[in-house]
Amino acid sequence: MFTEVPQAKSVMTLLTVQKLTKTFGGLTAVKDISFELEKNDILSVIGPNGAGKTTLFNMLTGIYQPTEGQIVLQKDGKPCTLQGLKSHQINQKGLARTFQNIRLFNKMTVLENVMVGRHVRTNNGLWAILIPNQKARIEEEETIEQAMEKLEFVGLADKVFIQADSLSYGDQRRLEIARALATDPTILLLDEPAAGMNPQEKKQLIGLIRRIQETGVTIILIEHDMGLVMNISDHIVVMNFGQKICEGTPEVVRENPEVIKAYLGA
Ligand SMILES: Nc1ncnc2c1ncn2[C@@H]1O[C@H](COP(=O)(O)OP(=O)(O)OP(=O)(O)O)[C@@H](O)[C@H]1O
Numbered sequence: 001m002f003t004e005v006p007q008a009k010s011v012m013t014l015l016t017v018q019k020l021t022k023t024f025g026g027l028t029a030v031k032d033i034s035f036e037l038e039k040n041d042i043l044s045v046i047g048p049n050g051a052g053k054t055t056l057f058n059m060l061t062g063i064y065q066p067t068e069g070q071i072v073l074q075k076d077g078k079p080c081t082l083q084g085l086k087s088h089q090i091n092q093k094g095l096a097r098t099f100q101n102i103r104l105f106n107k108m109t110v111l112e113n114v115m116v117g118r119h120v121r122t123n124n125g126l127w128a129i130l131i132p133n134q135k136a137r138i139e140e141e142e143t144i145e146q147a148m149e150k151l152e153f154v155g156l157a158d159k160v161f162i163q164a165d166s167l168s169y170g171d172q173r174r175l176e177i178a179r180a181l182a183t184d185p186t187i188l189l190l191d192e193p194a195a196g197m198n199p200q201e202k203k204q205l206i207g208l209i210r211r212i213q214e215t216g217v218t219i220i221l222i223e224h225d226m227g228l229v230m231n232i233s234d235h236i237v238v239m240n241f242g243q244k245i246c247e248g249t250p251e252v253v254r255e256n257p258e259v260i261k262a263y264l265g266a
Pocket residue numbers: 024027028029047048049050051052053054055056100
């Protein structure tokens with residue numbers, strides 16, 4: 001009789017974070033954090049308030065320069081060092097993010113907000129904007145098309161002409177995801193995407209994150225909702241007082257006494 005042998009998942013390290021440290025004056029917000037991100041995984045970073053999770057994201061995306069340590073992305077089969085680059089350069093290398101405190105252009109429409117994200121991928125310079133030519137017009141049409149595609153993907157296709165600040169909180173978070181996706185990232189970083197969402201919206205968010213993963217995007221997620229984290233993560237890194245105290249599968253992390261004491265127990 002034919003028995004199917006389970007296929008081992010092929011593992012490829014996409015991002016290597018080595019001994020990353022960030023100090024602000026006398027305060028060490030992140031200390032010696034190392035981990036590897038496997039291609040197409042969902043990696044969650046969890047830990048109590050002030051543990052250094054957002055600071056870690058800010059270093060990965062070039063908003064803060066690390067005080068020490070290395071961030072290396074595998075891009076087209078070659079290692080590419082990210083520390084020292086500016087955030088728009090890191091975005092062009094394939095890392096896109098959303099923010100814990102939503103950052104949208106409030107007075108712009110939903111569609112315009114995503115088009116702004118897409119401009120990272122187009123070649124239009126300032127002159128092309130001031131004196132639109134045929135090429136610029138075609139690119140603009142493509143930008144609109146791509147933006148519409150992303151909005152449809154996150155479920156906002158019927159709200160494209162609404163001003164961003166008129167959206168519900170959950171929709172604003174989804175709009176931020178669409179804007180990040182418009183840059184065609186290889187790695188998407190989500191900082192507390194479920195914050196402020198009701199249970200129905202959280203359920204939809206889980207579906208959306210899984211669909212993003214299915215398109216081949218690798219995801220790093222900061223989240224306090226443990227139901228969501230344990231449901232969706234392939235791998236979890238736990239931080240406390242700036243340091244990594246544990247990492248592993250949801251099963252491993254859930255049972256770890258130090259994690260229970262520092263975070264889950266509460
Ligand atoms: N720009 C900054 N200047 C000074 N201190 C900062 C700065 N950014 C963060 N910190 C400090 O670094 C520490 C870690 O903050 P961070 O925002 O990374 O925590 P977090 O894990 O994201 O917390 P939360 O779950 O509440 O979002 C905190 O003590 C914070 O006050």
